[in-house]
Amino acid sequence: MEIKNGIPVSPGVAIAPAYVLDSEFFRIPKRFIRKDEVDLELKRFQIARENAMREVQDIRDSVHSIAKDEVGLIFDAHLRMLEDPMITREIPEKIKQKRYTPEYAVSRVFKKIIKPIKEIGDSYFGQRVNDFYDIQKRLLRNLLGQQAQNISKFSRSVVIVAHDLTPSQTATLDKKHVAGFITDVGGPTSHTAILANALGIPAVVGLGTITADISGGDIIIVDGKTGRVLVNPDDATRAKYEAKSEVYHEREKRLVDAAAKAERHTRDGANVKLYANIELDDEIPHAVELGTDGVGLFRTEFIYSQFGAHPTEEQHFEVYKKAHAALEGRLLTLRTMDFGADKYASEVGLEHEDNPFLGCRSIRLSLREPQLLITQARAILRAATLGPTRMMLPMIGSIEEFRAARQIIDTVKDDLKREGVPHRADVPLGMMVEVPSAAIMIESFLKESEFFSIGTNDLVQYTLAVDRNNQYVAGLFKHTNPAVLRLVSGVIRACVAAGRPVSVCGEMAGEAHFAMLLLGFGLRDFSVGPTSLPELRTLISRVSIAEAESFVQKAMALDLADDIHALLEAEVERLLPVAEFGI
Numbered sequence: 074m075e076i077k078n079g080i081p082v083s084p085g086v087a088i089a090p091a092y093v094l095d096s097e098f099f100r101i102p103k104r105f106i107r108k109d110e111v112d113l114e115l116k117r118f119q120i121a122r123e124n125a126m127r128e129v130q131d132i133r134d135s136v137h138s139i140a141k142d143e144v145g146l147i148f149d150a151h152l153r154m155l156e157d158p159m160i161t162r163e164i165p166e167k168i169k170q171k172r173y174t175p176e177y178a179v180s181r182v183f184k185k186i187i188k189p190i191k192e193i194g195d196s197y198f199g200q201r202v203n204d205f206y207d208i209q210k211r212l213l214r215n216l217l218g219q220q221a222q223n224i225s226k227f228s229r230s231v232v233i234v235a236h237d238l239t240p241s242q243t244a245t246l247d248k249k250h251v252a253g254f255i256t257d258v259g260g261p262t263s264h265t266a267i268l269a270n271a272l273g274i275p276a277v278v279g280l281g282t283i284t285a286d287i288s289g290g291d292i293i294i295v296d297g298k299t300g301r302v303l304v305n306p307d308d309a310t311r312a313k314y315e316a317k318s319e320v321y322h323e324r325e326k327r328l329v330d331a332a333a334k335a336e337r338h339t340r341d342g343a344n345v346k347l348y349a350n351i352e353l354d355d356e357i358p359h360a361v362e363l364g365t366d367g368v369g370l371f372r373t374e375f376i377y378s379q380f381g382a383h384p385t386e387e388q389h390f391e392v393y394k395k396a397h398a399a400l401e402g403r404l405l406t407l408r409t410m411d412f413g414a415d416k417y418a419s420e421v422g423l424e425h426e427d428n429p430f431l432g433c434r435s436i437r438l439s440l441r442e443p444q445l446l447i448t449q450a451r452a453i454l455r456a457a458t459l460g461p462t463r464m465m466l467p468m469i470g471s472i473e474e475f476r477a478a479r480q481i482i483d484t485v486k487d488d489l490k491r492e493g494v495p496h497r498a499d500v501p502l503g504m505m506v507e508v509p510s511a512a513i514m515i516e517s518f519l520k521e522s523e524f525f526s527i528g529t530n531d532l533v534q535y536t537l538a539v540d541r542n543n544q545y546v547a548g549l550f551k552h553t554n555p556a557v558l559r560l561v562s563g564v565i566r567a568c569v570a571a572g573r574p575v576s577v578c579g580e581m582a583g584e585a586h587f588a589m590l591l592l593g594f595g596l597r598d599f600s601v602g603p604t605s606l607p608e609l610r611t612l613i614s615r616v617s618i619a620e621a622e623s624f625v626q627k628a629m630a631l632d633l634a635d636d637i638h639a640l641l642e643a644e645v646e647r648l649l650p651v652a653e654f655g656i
């Protein structure tokens with residue numbers, strides 16, 4: 074038995090065989106297929122090539138409308154490469170005759186293409202090599218995406234082992250068969266962490282070289298509370314963790330029961346709304362079952378992995394329509410696309426940036442390529458006829474950015490009106506507060522934005538200069554850093570004083586620890602991963618605002634993040650005792 078330690082990001086215990094996903098670095102091992110699999114594998118390659126071509130066409134068409142012709146020409150060249158006989162003939166031949174897997178055949182053929190070009194050493198041809206790498210990656214991504222979907226073929230649960238789970242990999246997994254997630258990289262608010270939490274699946278990230286250390290089929294125990302991962306445990310250890318897993322399930326059940334009976338206000342009668350953070354629209358029915366008041370944050374990025382880099386207005390609209398149907402009249406807050414850096418950068422073919430978290434991501438990309446925002450805003454305004462809807466802009470850092478986005482949205486409203494398309498022009502337009510400059514300038518933003526939602530995942534990252542996805546600095550990623558708490562409390566207090574709706578939708582809101590603090594700052598709207606709803610509802614019903622306010626005074630007098638954390642932990646134990654809930 075081997076024991077590894079990583080960063081615990083989603084509690085619970087999973088015990089299941091490992092399923093190792095090939096990483097984004099595409100280290101493709103030499104693997105062979107059986108004779109009876111040849112036709113199926115040829116088909117898989119053909120579909121991957123067709124999808125890759127469609128993606129390139131979409132990108133080409135969209136850049137043609139906004140960029141100079143030379144940019145479009147690059148993608149024309151990519152299309153020609155995908156039609157070259159080296160790809161259309163040689164790869165299928167290798168699958169048929171050598172019985173290589175399509176992934177291995179692709180990597181062999183591209184090695185053969187790229188090697189001589191690299192050897193020329195000419196700078197013009199050197200740049201072309203990147204085009205070939207790009208196409209190879211696109212093909213492999215399509216192949217591996219399909220392989221990930223095949224996880225639904227498992228008749229029993231697996232622990233997914235990956236370098237990092239890309240959003241599109243997670244979106245395509247059949248979650249019924251995923252008992253746990255473990256990854257080489259990642260931090261406490263990385264995408265894997267958020268998704269695992271949303272789905273209530275135990276997860277440990279930042280394990281270093283776990284994909285290399287584990288083989289498919291190894292029995293894995295994931296302890297999502299302690300960050301411990303055990304490989305091929307002995308019988309006694311396995312039995313111990315099976316018992317622990319039971320205790321977790323029992324705790325969840327008790328919390329769901331307690332929440333169902335709990336009042337929807339604090340002990341002294343303050344109404345508190347608990348909204349859900351949604352990554353995929355099929356999570357909504359579960360959130361509704363758990364008593365959510367609506368969706369406080371719909372991360373719409375998954376639409377871009379589901380339908381390709383440039384979903385149409387109709388594709389957006391259909392997703393929002395489905396969300397409204399599941400919400401049955403509850404609020405739907407749609408965040409406009411936030412990709413770049415940790416989200417979908419490779420899937421949508423964004424250029425490499427040395428510093429992507431500080432680069433052209435999120436709203437900056439929407440303003441650089443307005444067609445992205447226009448298409449999505451049209452769908453959002455139309456979907457607003459189906460139920461209460463709000464539109465939220467991510468990563469706003471300056472008043473200029475907010476105004477520029479509002480101007481585009483106003484033009485969209487004029488267009489819809491002129492075209493006679495049914496829509497609602499009175500959809501509230503709000504913003505995430507997740508860049509420190511926005512938190513500091515909150516008083517000015519109050520004049521611009523109709524509502525606010527504090528994104529603590531990015532706010533912590535940008536305030537403390539700590540990469541949210543980097544396991545080596547995960548110990549520095551502290552919500553309880555007093556600088557972060559001052560920004561959060563400043564934003565909440567300013568909004569409350571101005572009577573402007575404010576919520577917290579970062580992971581901080583979903584952790585029971587912080588509920589007392591946030592209530593004491595004046596927060597009444599929380600937006601959290603659906604599985605956090607029962608715990609939070611139970612805890613909030615047991616607290617009074619007076620108690621929360623005096624707790625804030627005590628906590629904010631401390632200078633050390635760890636001292637504040639210790640205080641918060643003691644409060645959770647007081648309100649949700651282990652004696653009552655089992656762990």
Ligand code: PEP
Pocket residue numbers: 267370372411507527528529530531532578579580
């Ligand atoms: C945040 O930054 O806190 C947030 C809620 O958005 P995301 O995690 O999607 O960046």
Ligand code: MG
Pocket residue numbers: 507528530531
């Ligand atoms: Mg964010």
